Structures are given as structure tokens and as C-alpha cells.
Amino acid sequence: MDIQIYDPSTVELIEKIYEQKRNLSEEVLETLSQLEEVAYGQEDFALRGFVHFHIADALYSFEKGYESFRENLAKAVSYFELSGEYELLARAYNYVAVDALNNGSFDVAYLYLMNAMHTCEKIENKYLLSIINNNIGQVYARMHSYEKAIHFVRIGTKLQSLSPKDDFYYYQNMINGYFSEGMLCSLMEDAAGAKEADAAIARLEEEAGISNIPSIFMPISMLRLIISMMEGNEEEFEVRSEDIIEKLQDARRVYDFITDIEDFCHILIEHDKLDTAEQVLKIVKNTVEASPVIQMKRIVSSLEIAYFEKMGDIESVNLHLREQYHLAEEQQAEQNRIYQYSIDLINIMNEQRREQQRIRLENEMLQSQVQKDPLTGLANRLKLDQAIPSMLEDAKNKGTFFAVSMMDVDKFKEYNDSYGHLAGDLCLQRVANVIQEVSDRHGLLCARFGGDEFVMLYEGKSDEEIMGIAHELSRTILEQNIAFEGMGENGRVSISQGICNSLPLEGKDHNDFLNEADNALYAVKKNIALPGKKESVRLVHL
Numbered sequence: 001m002d003i004q005i006y007d008p009s010t011v012e013l014i015e016k017i018y019e020q021k022r023n024l025s026e027e028v029l030e031t032l033s034q035l036e037e038v039a040y041g042q043e044d045f046a047l048r049g050f051v052h053f054h055i056a057d058a059l060y061s062f063e064k065g066y067e068s069f070r071e072n073l074a075k076a077v078s079y080f081e082l083s084g085e086y087e088l089l090a091r092a093y094n095y096v097a098v099d100a101l102n103n104g105s106f107d108v109a110y111l112y113l114m115n116a117m118h119t120c121e122k123i124e125n126k127y128l129l130s131i132i133n134n135n136i137g138q139v140y141a142r143m144h145s146y147e148k149a150i151h152f153v154r155i156g157t158k159l160q161s162l163s164p165k166d167d168f169y170y171y172q173n174m175i176n177g178y179f180s181e182g183m184l185c186s187l188m189e190d191a192a193g194a195k196e197a198d199a200a201i202a203r204l205e206e207e208a209g210i211s212n213i214p215s216i217f218m219p220i221s222m223l224r225l226i227i228s229m230m231e232g233n234e235e236e237f238e239v240r241s242e243d244i245i246e247k248l249q250d251a252r253r254v255y256d257f258i259t260d261i262e263d264f265c266h267i268l269i270e271h272d273k274l275d276t277a278e279q280v281l282k283i284v285k286n287t288v289e290a291s292p293v294i295q296m297k298r299i300v301s302s303l304e305i306a307y308f309e310k311m312g313d314i315e316s317v318n319l320h321l322r323e324q325y326h327l328a329e330e331q332q333a334e335q336n337r338i339y340q341y342s343i344d345l346i347n348i349m350n351e352q353r354r355e356q357q358r359i360r361l362e363n364e365m366l367q368s369q370v371q372k373d374p375l376t377g378l379a380n381r382l383k384l385d386q387a388i389p390s391m392l393e394d395a396k397n398k399g400t401f402f403a404v405s406m407m408d409v410d411k412f413k414e415y416n417d418s419y420g421h422l423a424g425d426l427c428l429q430r431v432a433n434v435i436q437e438v439s440d441r442h443g444l445l446c447a448r449f450g451g452d453e454f455v456m457l458y459e460g461k462s463d464e465e466i467m468g469i470a471h472e473l474s475r476t477i478l479e480q481n482i483a484f485e486g487m488g489e490n491g492r493v494s495i496s497q498g499i500c501n502s503l504p505l506e507g508k509d510h511n512d513f514l515n516e517a518d519n520a521l522y523a524v525k526k527n528i529a530l531p532g533k534k535e536s537v538r539l540v541h542l
Helices: 008-022 028-040 046-063 064-085 086-102 104-120 126-142 145-159 169-188 191-206 214-230 234-250 255-272 272-287 292-312 312-372 382-396 412-419 422-444 462-477 509-523
Strands: 400-407 445-450 453-459 495-502 537-540
Touching: 008 046, 028 046, 046 064, 046 126, 086 104, 086 126, 104 126, 126 145, 126 169, 126 255, 145 169, 169 191, 169 214, 169 255, 169 462, 191 214, 214 234, 214 255, 234 272, 255 272, 255 292, 255 382, 272 292, 272 509, 292 312, 382 400, 382 445, 382 453, 382 509, 400 412, 400 422, 400 462, 412 422, 422 445, 422 453, 422 462, 453 462, 453 495, 462 495, 462 537, 495 509, 509 537
Parallel strands: 495 537
Antiparallel strands: 400 453, 400 495, 445 453
């Protein structure tokens, strides 16, 4: 979102929010509340979406109000949909997907990751696409489809490598990508692949000289411990085990990488490294107990079952199986809430799309009314003035003929004086209906020029074609049998037409066509007083 379009006080609030988030300050929620007042004080959907997205992010980061987190995320998605803020919309979809993935709803996660990907493709943001592909890989990994998981993780890492290296998250995301690849290789017992991923991580560490960020180095430590175990290096394994336990004890948010810990512990248990697995499980269990996310508790419980099975402790296995049963019931209820949340989100977006469609149609109707003559329903002078220059320019570019026909109702003032203005309006409406029908039949544009005068525009028509249409129009109006004693023995309303048809010439514009057509119409009108009116149409050239 371009924050420079806002006034200085709003920009100051936004920059303060960014700073407070970087410093992990909970005061950001108060600043966001101030910005929320600004956003709702004006019809700015993008700013409203921005506020709700960052409220959701802060609530997640500070482990506050899990339901409020989802509510704000849903509002953010809705407002980004309305405002067309595709980058932030893709981020919000990704967030919804991560939440669903953390709760074990893989289908919902995949659905919103696809939404995020399609949205992101509109803006060709490789950075976001890399994160989304990596998360798709995590969905497949949770379903134990490791080859597909590696495929998407590698796409994500390749896309991330195309991002600017001076980006704050470049090295963090690159390392996370290679870590995911290394862990997946470990799960597939591919020691060579795991080592290759670790070597790529080592190169990035050296290149970046980055400090000990837990979100990066905790997973790296896990991968390197697993590699030492797979290589049978017991001494290194023991050293790295102590390092892992120390890092876990000091970690503030263990559940940020709970699925990594799940894979890590499964590998440890599978390879009979039970002492290390036990210590890790004790630390993680204490942290996860306070989490509202049932899936995390199920992960720890499942690991404990695998651990006690390996130990041959059937009593403890049975105890944790009962715990699993109750957790499964709780998770089913939570998944039902996620499905409902997902459905509600879809309904909100559909409702807003319908509202947008209604507003668009109303705007089109208003625009149409502005460009329509209220009496006859034909295009009005405004529409005509917009259309003539562009049609003439189009004919000039194509090298085709362009024609303007000026027409009016014969002796219309006399008709009005004889029958009254109401009858005169009805007469104009019937004439206009015929003009519209003939125009539609031949794909022409017609408009009311003013009073009883009308205009018809032709493009790419020969003199013969135009005269054929003009006579058809005159004949059809006579066939309406609109009585008019002032027209002598015919006794019917008729029209006269003056037409200018020509190739567009340099130095000549649409006004020249209108003037020549008007002159031709005037010449026709002079004949009206003559007995038997010899012509109703005259065609001239520039």
C-alpha cells in the first residue's frame, strides 16, 4: 500500500506501527486503534484492511484473542477485496491458510493458498509467491507427500533467490527454504540431500553474517543434529543435543516451529535417540499446554505415544491414547469452527462482490442517464459530442468513409401549434423509436441533436448504402401513419435528411461534416413548400 498518498499525521501513525512491530512492542495495538479511527472516519477500504490485517498479526504475535485474530483477518480480506490491494490480499489469504494449517485443516489451508497464489500472480510478486509455494510444500509435508512437498519448497526457494538481497527477510527466507528441503530429505532418509541443503545454508550464513535469530537457528540446529545422527557421529550428536535443549529452554515461541519439532522428534524416536527426544518433549509440552491451538497439543500427544511405544511402556501409551481421543473431539469442534469461519469468509466476500456489482450497475445507469435524452431515450448531445471525434479519427486511421446525417421532422412547429405540445412530444418519441430501430439494424449511432433535430453517424458506408438506409428510414416513418393535415394530401408526419459522406481530409474535423450535412438539410427543407416535395434526402461530399 502506498502510504505517501495519506496526510502527514496518518503517515506518522503507519510508520510508528511498522517501528513498533519491528521492536515487538505490544503498544502497537494502541497505535492501530488510533489508525482504525482514522480509517473508519473516511471511505478508505484499503486503510481499513491495513488496520485489520496488522491487528490480526499483532494478536497472533502476542498470543492474544485468538477469535479476535480471525475476525480481524476476515475483515482485512474483505476490505482488500473491495480496494484491490492485491499484495496485502495475498498476504491475508496466506495468513488464513497458515492458521488453518496450524489447526490441521489441510484442505482449507490449500484452498486459501491457491487464492493467495492467484491473487499474487496479478502483481507478479516473486517474494510473496516464494512464501506461498513454501507453505504449499508444508501442506503436502503434513500429509506425508514428501516428494510433492520438496517440489513446491524448491520453487519457493528459487523464487526467493530472485528477490533483492538487501530485503530485510531475504536471508531468513532463503535459509528457511533450504531448512525445509533438508528436513524433507531427512524424512525420506536422503542423507545426501539433507547435507546438500545444509551446505547451502552454511554459504548463506557466511555471506550474510546474520546474528542468532531463533526462528532461523533453532531449525538449523535441528537439521544439523539429524545429519550428525544419520552419519553416525555420536560425539557431534551429543554436543548438538545439548545445544538444542538449551535453545528450546530459552525460546519465547516454540510453537512457531512446532511442525519442525514434530518431524525432528519423529526422526529421533525412529533412530532410538530417546533421551534427546524425551527432553525435547518435556520442554515443548510445557509451552504448548498454554496454547489455544488443539492441533499443537495433539502433535505433542502423538509424539509421546510414539516415544512410549518405542520404550515399550504400554500403560503410558494407553493413557495418552485416551488423551488423544479427547483432543481429537476438541479438534473436530475446532475444525468445524474453521470450516464455518472459511464459509463465513466466502459469504462475506460474495456479499461484497454483489454490493460492488450493484454499485457498478447504479453508476452505469447514472452514466447512461447523463448521456441519454430523457424524452426520446436516444443518446443526447453530450454523448454525440464524445462519439463524433473518436469515430472520425477511427475512420481516418482506417482510410474509410465517414458520414453525418442531420434530420428533422417536417413542419414540426406547425404540428406543435396544431396539435399541442403533448402531441408534439409523442410525435418525437415515435419518430425517435423508428430512428433507433433502423440505427440498431444497421449498427449505426443516432442521437437527438435538439428540438426536432436528430443525427445519425455512418462509418465505412458507400453513397449507395447510405442512401438505401436513408430512404428506408423515411419510408418507415411514413408507415407510422402519424396524422398531420399540414402535410397536404399525404397527411402524414415525414422527415428530411441532409447527409455529408466523405473520406476524412486533413484540416477538416467533425464540425465540417456537421455543417455540410446541415446545409444539405436546409436545401431539402426549401423544397417542402413546393407542390409534391420532390426529395426528402440530399447527400453531399466535403
